[in-house]
Amino acid sequence: xxxTEKILARAAGRRAVEPGENVWVRADVLMTHDVCGPGTIxxxxxxxxxxxxxxxxxxxxxxxxxxxxxxxxxxxRNVDILRAFAAEQGIPHLYDVGTPRYKGVCHVALPxxxxxxxxxxxxxTDSHTCTAGAFNEFATGIGNTDAAFxxxxxxxxxxxxxxxxxxxxxxxxxxxxxxxxxxxxIGDIGVDGATYRAMEFAGEAIMxxxxxxxxxxxxxxxxxxxxNGIIACDETTRAFVRARTSRPFTEVANDPGARFxxxxxxxxxxxxxxxxxxxxxxxxxxxRELREVRLTRAYIGSCTGGKVSDFVSAAxxxxxxxVAVDTFxxxxxxDVARALRTETIDGRPLLDIFRDAGCQISLxxxxxxxxxxxxxxxxxxxxxxxxxxTTNRNFPGRMGSKEGQVYLASxxxxxxxxxxxxxxxxxxxxx
Amino acid sequence: MxxxxxxxYVVGDNVDTDQIIPAEYLNLVPTIPExxxxxxxxxxxxxxxxxxxxxxxxxxxxxxxxVIVVAGRNFGCGSSREHAPIALGAAGAxxxxxxxxxxxxxxxxVATGELYPVETxxxxxDAFRTGDxxxxxxxxxxxxxxxxxxxxxxxxxxxAGPVIAAGGLFEYARKTGMIPGTRPA
Numbered sequence: 001x002x003x004t005e006k007i008l009a010r011a012a013g014r015r016a017v018e019p020g021e022n023v024w025v026r027a028d029v030l031m032t033h034d035v036c037g038p039g040t041i042x043x044x045x046x047x048x049x050x051x052x053x054x055x056x057x058x059x060x061x062x063x064x065x066x067x068x069x070x071x072x073x074x075x076x077r078n079v080d081i082l083r084a085f086a087a088e089q090g091i092p093h094l095y096d097v098g099t100p101r102y103k104g105v106c107h108v109a110l111p112x113x114x115x116x117x118x119x120x121x122x123x124x125t126d127s128h129t130c131t132a133g134a135f136n137e138f139a140t141g142i143g144n145t146d147a148a149f150x151x152x153x154x155x156x157x158x159x160x161x162x163x164x165x166x167x168x169x170x171x172x173x174x175x176x177x178x179x180x181x182x183x184x185x186i187g188d189i190g191v192d193g194a195t196y197r198a199m200e201f202a203g204e205a206i207m208x209x210x211x212x213x214x215x216x217x218x219x220x221x222x223x224x225x226x227x228n229g230i231i232a233c234d235e236t237t238r239a240f241v242r243a244r245t246s247r248p249f250t251e252v253a254n255d256p257g258a259r260f261x262x263x264x265x266x267x268x269x270x271x272x273x274x275x276x277x278x279x280x281x282x283x284x285x286x287x288r289e290l291r292e293v294r295l296t297r298a299y300i301g302s303c304t305g306g307k308v309s310d311f312v313s314a315a316x317x318x319x320x321x322x323v324a325v326d327t328f329x330x331x332x333x334x335d336v337a338r339a340l341r342t343e344t345i346d347g348r349p350l351l352d353i354f355r356d357a358g359c360q361i362s363l364x365x366x367x368x369x370x371x372x373x374x375x376x377x378x379x380x381x382x383x384x385x386x387x388x389x390t391t392n393r394n395f396p397g398r399m400g401s402k403e404g405q406v407y408l409a410s411x412x413x414x415x416x417x418x419x420x421x422x423x424x425x426x427x428x429x430x431x
Numbered sequence: 432m433x434x435x436x437x438x439x440y441v442v443g444d445n446v447d448t449d450q451i452i453p454a455e456y457l458n459l460v461p462t463i464p465e466x467x468x469x470x471x472x473x474x475x476x477x478x479x480x481x482x483x484x485x486x487x488x489x490x491x492x493x494x495x496x497x498v499i500v501v502a503g504r505n506f507g508c509g510s511s512r513e514h515a516p517i518a519l520g521a522a523g524a525x526x527x528x529x530x531x532x533x534x535x536x537x538x539x540x541v542a543t544g545e546l547y548p549v550e551t552x553x554x555x556x557d558a559f560r561t562g563d564x565x566x567x568x569x570x571x572x573x574x575x576x577x578x579x580x581x582x583x584x585x586x587x588x589x590x591a592g593p594v595i596a597a598g599g600l601f602e603y604a605r606k607t608g609m610i611p612g613t614r615p616a
Contacts, residue, residue, distance in 0.1 A: 143543070
């Protein structure tokens with residue numbers, strides 16, 4: 001069996017499962033947020049009764065992150081619904097707004113809080129829940145109805161996905177980031193190239209990546225339609241997880257006879273800075289092919305491109321330079337926001353580097369303009385802007401206005417492009 | 432099962448959930464009846480339209496005249512928001528007939544019972560125009576364009592069939608003994 005099959009077999013209480021089988025799987029963690037949590041709770045109460053109890057309060061994680069820093073009253077009401085539910089059910093894991101526990105973007109907050117562990121099943125009411133596959137677990141996005149079912153029973157009927165394996169040999173060049181790698185793969189297989197499949201990433205180049213970079217790779221498998229992404233467990237994984245939780249876990253590895261639907265091999269040394277053009281994540285080009293594209297803004301943030309290492313990468317390019325277009329920066333979590341003050345390059349804090357460069361920085365960690373959001377969201381596209389962004393999607397209207405055009409790229413490429421005002425291969429600026 | 436008869440609304444490939452229900456409306460909670468209806472009024476409002484193309488929900492209306500959406504590949508890709516099939520269902524659509532669906536959208540249709548997600552083995556978007564009368568016969572697994580007389584065969588519902596037949600995930604789970612009894616009063 002593959003890693004994905006082994007996790008699902010274990011969670012189903014079975015010795016083995018086959019791709020295509022439908023099995024009832026036990027969830028280790030259910031995550032929901034302010035946008036889908038209220039509807040999930042509504043269905044839970046409708047179907048199980050007003051006095052129903054969740055199956056295990058310690059396995060439910062509530063992370064308000066989408067619409068937090070807005071004047072929208074319904075958005076505030078939705079956070080109140082999460083609060084009331086946590087209190088009523090005795091759920092300890094509520095990362096509440098306005099408290100020191102508040103974190104921000106759920107897919108980065110989950111690992112920070114020690115909720116991502118090898119071998120487990122993580123279900124979340126958000127399509128980018130697949131990010132956690134970086135931690136050698138099965139993690140996938142589900143709807144409100146499925147989530148309400150899990151809240152009541154701790155189980156869900158899942159179809160076992162066949163695995164597509166992507167092997168990257170060699171070392172990634174220093175000007176290439178995980179974002180370039182996953183945009184390259186999505187460009188190869190298309191936005192429905194992995195529908196109903198698991199995507200496994202392997203090879204020397206993958207196992208050399210930091211945890212955050214592995215998260216970037218798994219984060220975007222949904223952009224190829226995949227059910228989950230997964231990476232083997234190694235010392236990088238174990239060290240990260242053990243530093244954040246004392247819960248025991250059982251990692252998984254592919255069996256010697258594991259069967260893959262396809263296996264694609266890449267030479268990581270040949271990867272180049274890659275961009276997804278409007279209006280689809282698979283509309284691939286190389287950054288150096290797009291130097292004629294004039295930009296009106298740049299954006300660095302989100303679960304995909306708003307982690308500490310993403311800001312470190314951006315700062316390497318921006319240090320000692322000025323941006324030529326409006327450049328919006330939003331840390332994904334409060335830990336990342338703090339790191340902007342404590343992480344330094346040549347002794348200079350990232351925050352100072354960004355301020356010197358003329359960036360517009362919000363220290364209010366959240367999903368912010370990655371998905372547009374309420375009209376008053378920081379960095380939201382409200383007109384015919386041409387934006388280069390470290391986020392994950394560029395379908396029409398994704399960051400706000402339908403008139404906007406969004407190019408997806410790595411933090412290096414976004415920062416380099418912000419400096420020149422046109423799409424720029426970061427090799428032109430990286431020393 | 433049933434036949435669904437009415438006007439179709441034709442869209443292309445990769446219509447994602449932001450086009451089906453733009454994120455600015457995700458402050459609405461689908462289980463609150465008034466907000467459920469409001470979601471319906473915004474269905475497909477994120478879809479870019481060519482000049483002269485009618486909106487899915489007419490200006491000032493809260494429901495759609497189109498009961499069947501005809502789509503290309505990968506309908507419903509993007510986010511896992513259940514607001515997407517709910518918005519279409521709340522607007523009055525009953526089915527989406529597409530060449531293929533994104534996984535989570537398809538599953539959310541099945542789990543909620545809001546919409547029939549039906550796949551076709553061939554591309555049909557060029558055989559329909561928005562406003563055509565059509566008949567979707569779920570027993571015979573066919574979609575017929577009343578304007579042209581052309582009939583298209585649908586793919587079987589597969590694993591989703593028993594769940595749809597039971598009326599959604601909760602009813603299926605009750606029927607198969609995964610959860611006890613009936614829905615609480």
